[in-house]
Amino acid sequence: MSGTSSPEAVKKLLENMQGDLRGLSLECRKKFPPVKEAAESGIIKVKTIAARNTDILAALKENSSEVVQPFLMGCGTKEPKITQLCLAAIQRLMSHEVVSEAAAGNIINMLWQLMENSLEELKLLQTVLVLLTTNTVVHDEALSKAIVLCFRLHFTKDNITNNTAAATVRQVVTVVFERVVAEDERYKDIIEQPVAVQGNSNRRSVSTLKPCAKDAYMLFQDLCQLVNADAPYWLVGMTEMTRTFGLELLESVLNDFPQVFLQHQEFSFLLKERVCPLVIKLFSPNIKFRQGSSTSSSPAPVEKPYFPICMRLLRVVSVLIKQFYSLLVTECEIFLSLLVKFLDADKPQWLRAVAVESIHRLCVQPQLLRSFCQSYDMKQHSTKVFRDIVNALGSFIQSLFLVPSAGNTSVTPNQTGSNASGSTGSAQTNPGVLGMGGGATVLPAFEYRGTWIPILNVTVQGSAKATYLEMLDKVEPPTIPEGYAMSVAFHCLLDLVRGITTMIEGELGEAETVSQSTTETTSLPALSSEHQDSQSISDQSDKELVSRAVWEEMVNACWCGLLAALSLLLDASTDEAATENILKAELTMAALCGRLGLVTSRDAFITAICKGSLPPHYALTVLNSTTAALSSKSYSIQGQNVQMISPSSESHQQVVAVGQPLALQPQGTVMLTSKNIQCMRTLLNLAHCHGAVLGTSWQLVLATLQHLVWILGLKPGVGGALKPGRAVEGPSTVLTTAVMTDLPVISNILSRLFESSQYLDDVSLHHLINALCSLSLEAMDMAYGNNKEPSLFAVAKLLETGLVNMHRIEILWRPLTGHLLEVCQHPNSRMREWGAEALTSLIKAGLTFSHDPPLSQNQRLQLLLLNPLKELSNISHPDIRIKQLECVLQILQSQGDSLGPGWPLVLGVMGAIRSDQGESLIRTAFQCLQLVVTDFLPTMPCTCLQIVVEVAGSFGLHNQELNISLTSIGLLWNISDYFFQRGEIIEKELNKEEAVLQKQAEEKGVVLNRPFHPAPPFDCLWLCLYAKLGELCVDPRPAVRKSAGQTLFSTIGAHGTLLQHSTWHTVIWKVLFHLLDRVRESSTTADKEKIESGGGNILIHHSRDTAEKQWAETWVLTLAGVARIFNTRRYLLQPLGDFSQAWDVLLDHIQSAALSKNNEVSLAALKSFQEILQIVSPVRDSEKPDTPPAINVSVPVVVGATTATSLGRSFMRTDSIGERMGRYNGAELPVVTDEIEDLNLWWAAWNSWYRIGSESTKPPITCDKLTFIPSQPFLTALIQIFPALYQHIKTGFSMDDLQKLGIILHGAVSVPISSDASPFILPSYTEAVLTSLQEAVLTALDVLQKAICVGSENMQIMYPAIFDQLLAFVEFSCKPPQYGQLETKHIANAKYNQAEWVALNYVPFAERSLEVVVDLYQKTACHKAVVNEKVLQNIIKTLRIPLSLKYSCPSESTWKLAVSSLLKVLSIGLPVARQHASSGKFDSMWPELANTFEDFLFTKSAPPDNLSIQEFQKNESIDVEVVQLISTEILPYANFIPKEFVGQIMTMLNKGSIHSQSSSFTEAEIDIRLREEFSKVCFETLLQFSFSNKVTTPQEGYISRMALSVLLKRSQDVLHRYIEDERLSGKCPLPRQQVTEIIFVLKAVSTLIDSLKKTQPENVDANTWAQVIALYPTLVECITCSSSEVCSALKEALVPFKDFMHPPASKVFPECIQHI
Secondary structure, eight states, X not given: OHHHHSHHHHHHHHHHHHHHHHHHHHHHHHHOHHHHHHHXXXXXXHHHHHHHOSSHHHHHHHTHHHHHHHHHHHHHTOOHHHHHHHHHHHHHHHHTTOOOHHXXXXXXXXXXXXXXXXXXXXXXXXXXXXXXXXXXXXXXXXXXXXXXXXHHHHTSSOHHHHHHHHHHHHHHHHHHHHHHHHHHHHHTTSOOOOOOOOSSOOTTOOTTSOHHHHXXXXXXXXXXXXXXXXXXXXXXXXXXXXXXXHHHHHHHHHHHOHHXXXXXXXXXXXXXXXXXXXXXXXXXXXXXXXXXXXXXTSSSOOOOOOHHHHHHHHHHHHHHHHHHTTTOHHHHHHHHHHHHHHTSTTSOHHHXXXXXXXXXXXXXXXXXXXXXXXXXXXXXXXXXXXXXXXXXXXXXXXXXXXXXXXXXXXXXXXXXXXXXXXXXXXXXXXXXXXXXXXXXXXXXXXXXXXXXXXXXXXXXXXXXXXXXXXXXXXXXOOOOOTTHHHHHHHHHHHHHHHHHHHHHHHHHHHHHHHHHHHHHHHTOOOXXXXXXXXXXXXXXXXXXXXXXXXXXXXXXXXXXXXXXXXXXXXXXXXXXXXXXXHHHHHHHHHHHHHHHTOHHHHHHHHHHHHHXXXXXXXXXXXXXXXXXXXXXOOEEETTEEEOOOOOOSOOOOOEEEEEOOOOSSOOOOEEEEHHHHHHHHHHHHHHHHHHHHHGGGHHHHHHHHHHHHHHHTEEEXXXXXXXXXXXXXXXXXXXXXXXXXXHHHHHHHHHHHHHGGGGSOXXXXXXXXXXXXXXXXXXXXXXXXXXXXXXXXXXXXXXXXXXXXXXXXXXXXHHHHHHHHHHHTOSSHHHHHHHHHHHHHHHHHHHHSOOSSOGGGOHHHHHHHHHHHHHGGGOOOHHHHHHHHHHHHHHHHHHGGGOGGGHHHHHHHHHTOOGGGOHHHHHHHHHHHHHIIIIIGGGSOGGGHHHHHHHHHHHHHOXXXXXXXXXXXXXXXXXXXXXXXXXXXXXXXXXXXXXXXXXXXXXXXXXXXOTTTTSOHHXXXXXXXXXXXXXXXXXXXXXXXXXXXXHHHHHHHHHGGGSXXXXXXXXXXXXXXXXXXXXXXXXXXXXXXXXXOSSTTOOOOGGGSBHHHHHHHHHHHHHHHHHHHHHHTHHHHGGGSOHHHHHHHHHHHHHHHXXXXXXXXHHHHHHHHHHHTTOOOOOOGGGOOSSOTHHHHXXXXXXXXXXXXXXXXXXXXXXXXXXXXXXXXXXXXXXOOOSOOOHHHHHHHHHHHHHHHHHHHSOOSSOOTTOOOOOHHHHHHHHHHHXXXXXXXXXXXXXXXXXXXXXXXXXXXXXXXXXXXXXXXXXXXXXXXXXXXXXXXXXXXXXXXXXXXXXXXXXXXXXXXXXXXXXXXXXXXXXXOOOTTOOOBOGGGOXXXXXXEEOOOOHHHHHHHHHHHHHHHHHHTTOHHHHHTTHHHHHHHHHHHHHHHXXXXXXXXXXXXXXXXXXXXXXXXXXXXXXXXXXXXXXXXHHHHHHHHHHHHTOSSOOOTTOOHHHHHHHHHHHHHHHHHIIIIIGGGGGGSOHHHHHHHHHHHHHHHTOOOOSOOOTTTHHHHSOXXXXXXXXXXXXXXXXXXXXXXXXXXXXXXXXXXXXXXXXXXXXXXXXXXXXXXXXXXXXXXXXXXXXXXXXXHHHHHHHHHHSOGGGSOHHHHXXXXXXXXXXXXXXXXXXXXXXXXXXXXXXXXGGGOXXXXXXXXXXXXXXX
């Protein structure tokens, strides 16, 4: 007020008033003098007031009636100019608030008159307005009059006035109510006494109201009356009134001053009693009206709905509901039901439009909706108003699509306003697309089953700005543009969702913070709030429970309708923005349902989004089942059905991708539209932001995503992230550029979605994992039985989820890995591969993740993480196993040092690889093992070492890749080295562990069970290692066996000293003998088939080309190894107690090896035999065995072996143990023990030797190609063992044993050689060399005879046996021994390349034996046993054989040696024989000797043709030597010699002296070939013996004389015959034979005469001389012969006759003789 009450303003007012009055007086001066006067008196009055009062305004107000009077009079003039001036003046007064109540009454009356006269109507209105607004002086009757005045002006004919009046009325009504508000404000501090409300319904009963309130009450009451077409109580003088105006006024009051109605019971009463019934009554035409129903049929015509009233009614209703809902619960229920009805399809379009607008107004007020829900839906027996509203919207939207409105057929207006070209039809076919030209723009629209509805931009989000509810000036129903109702309804839904969700979520958030803070303050465990005890909390929770019930009811009430509508709209939407909004609504609803735990509704919304993401009719069972459940409920809204509409496939969307559906059967392609992609993004968004509330609907979400990802062709990459990739089969996925740019984003969101799983609580996480697992199971089912590309979405995402939740991996590890293990077993390779990829990635990540507490302190977790790795071993697919092993390798490389208790699992994985699982697999596993052995043995617990041994051994047994097996044996060697180096530490740790286990076992009352118990744990470790190597020693592959064998014996050799003494027992029996048994068995059963090649291009040496030969090598190696251990560790083994049994077993093995039909094995067995006897055989270079060098590797050949060349030194025997030990490859010297004293051991060895010898030398019974014949080196080695063995057993060596030995020696020497070996064993035939076998045999005998020589008497009886043996060998010179039935060829005829058997050249051997015999005989001739056993006779008997053969002997040297030996033997033996003549021990010898001489000197074999003259002479000289021996050693002792013998000798000499040679000599040789010298000696000896003085008996003389006469007589005959023949033949020469004969005879004659001359005359018989001389004439007759040879011989024969030429004496003949 300060503006009007300042002094300046007052001054100005006074001036103005005076001015106005003056003006008035001027105007009225002529026509209206009274007025003029009044004006002038007024001026004076004003001046007076101004002068007298300090508060001028108050004084003016007091006197206002007078002050105003002149102006009122002026108005009464009805002169326009004056009236205007007066009204202006009055207004000025009013504006300064100087009008009193009385004056105001006067002014109003004056205005009423003006009104009735229709003067200055606008000015009037202005004045009323100023009057009422400036202050509150006007009330009650005056006020009512003023208001009526305005109303009356409103109904004039003048438009301007009308409108101004309307505005004024509105303002005035507002002013009235504003006064009430102000009044209440003034009195608000004064506490009123509550007035008892009168029960009567007297409308006047307003006595309790204050003045302003009373006016307002009266006004409002009359407005109701007027609208209801009743008479007003207070507004007296109203002439007419329109309902529309009345409703507008009602609405504005209700809308602007709700507090008045809420604070004053009287006003509330009006609302209830007057307004509501009025509204309901006015609505009736709309309710009853049905569009299109024929009026004629109904009995009473139905009033048509009237747009202006209907629209205003709806506005009123909106206000009532909005502002007074709490007062008018029941009434609002009716209003809301009406609103819902107005949406029916049979109502006029405009009605439906305004109804939708009204509903929209409600929808933007969530709290209001909440109240509806509480008041109606949650009450029993009440209409479910809130649900109905939502459902009605749904039905409304549906009806718009189903019932084509008139608008739809019209040509679609495009945005520029011009019509689309073409006919309606063309627009129909392509709705929404305007023109197909370049500038075509697409209108946002919904389109469904051919119905096309544009989307209009009707309102701003969140505000319900209505269009038709505001059309207060329209009387006729407006035409509603197409799509308007739809657009509003659409916004209703969106605002409804937005409002509800924002409200509930806000309240939820508050509730949560409150409950959190309370739980914190009470410091109770944060259980759910219901379980809290404290009072405040339970109050809190009650409140929350109430709220929660409301929230749930709201959602339950609205979700079906919303979903139906939104799904339909989503399907129909062709506009991205609209789609986005729909999706956002569905998403927020889903999230809200999720938060409230309303599973069905949550799943339904999610299903809708999922369906939207997929192409129409896409077969996805998860979704279909959910919708089926929903569509079976159709919601009944007061008789209307809301159906769930399934999406149509005809939505005209831009196709952005074409791909393969993820289905079992290929179904061609499916298309994804941009809308599908949009839905997908919403789905991702939902999962990402609201994952925690999804629960079981993860299944839906993930299933859908999986299908989309599949159709889009996204494939998993490292870590499970999906990247755009190409489909493997079928028409490749086609993606537009639009979607291509989206793909990385989608893939990124997908990854982020699973990354965000780390923020989910444990339960939600489990839901997620379960969903992924069941998805994966479906994918697995689909991938069965075909090799199509499977969907790897679930597996990839399981991996991603696992990786981001490492910090709490325990809670999800089992379900996660359990499922992935199933995936790994899937037959589809791609599926499997990913399962394995995921599993191994998780395990690696789990192990490298820094857990709290760290893994090192959380062994349980570590084992949990490693366990699936082990489980993979149960899967046979090689690709999985490769992945598993690669994982192990990576774990070893990164975590190897910290595996600790995880080692058994990791090693188990390597050990689980089987041979049949392919090379690459084994190779990878082996790589891991190598890494373990090289780097990690020290870091693992010692208890795992045994597993390492087992695993390494198992790789040795794999037969895929030889190199791996061999390397694994190398690893075992490295492991053993490690054991050796770290022995003490390992032993300690193992003993500690053992103690713990022992204790546990005792507690449980069970026996501790482990292999090789009760050996100490460290020894058990070694035994496991040995046992493993032992297994490898019988592997089917020779290289493995060899390597394992060498390693086994090397480790036992190198590290055996670490073992406890008692453990050696196990080593011998359980390891070594067990191994020998298995090797023996395998070797004896090995296949003899030839192996063509060793695989690939490897050539196999002929000595290894059968399995049998390969096994032979193993047998050799094993036996040698065991023997070496027995030898080097004898000091450990002997005290073990059962050494002798072990010795027997070993001998048995040696025996069976030696007797095996394999040269290599048998020879090696003997070498082992030698070794255990601590004998070492020299190997001469010339006799290297014909076996590959492999054997010699493991059989140690003595380093310092002396090669004995001389016969007697074939063995170097050193008896100092130290020296012998030193020779064993430098192995550590054992404690020196005495020689094996135990004779039993040696006799066991002898028995084995004998069995080996007798078995191996026994000739085969049958002979065929395959007969096995022992080799020379074998026999040699066998025999070489004897001398040393003999040294130990000689004390007990009996005659029986000697015979056994003899059999073996004889047998050994008899064995032939195969022709292909002969070049190595035999020297060239001409060399007279012994084979090493023969030398060994002789050595054996030599050793024996030396032993006998120094032995006791009873040993010497063995001499004859030795002679027998040697003589048997001597016979070989002429009669090589026969080996069974085997045919042998002479060496010269053998072909080297054929498997024939060759007899040896036994000559050198026989000759050497002969030499030995002679030597021995020389030493032992006088020995009793030698004499008794007729050794000499035997010698002679044996020598007779070569001597009789002479030139027929295989070797010339033989008979010569035989002769010289005979001579030597006789030179010693004959004196012995003479000595024992009387005993008769030599009687049988003499005939033998005679025969021998006979056979030799007169051999039946002719000398060879090519014999040279010198040779012949040499041979003759040998014959001569024999005759000389007779003459010196035999004949002189004839008295001691049997007569028959002497006779035989004489006959023989006689025969020699006249020997007639064969007729085969050539002329040239004739001289020599006749053994002249021999004949001569014979003659001489004969004659010497014949004519010797010592003729003891006439008998002897007679023999010789007779012999002479026979000789001479024969000569005579020969000569005579010759002469005859010569004469007859004439010129022809005689046959050669005759000539030779005659020459010999002539020479004999000359020899005889010479001999006779030399002999004592008394010894010669006269008769003999007569015979000699009688030859003379015959000789003379021969002179005529033509042969010069004969002539020269004749000459020699005739010359001696000169001695007979004496002059004749008286008594010629006797004298002559005497003379001679």
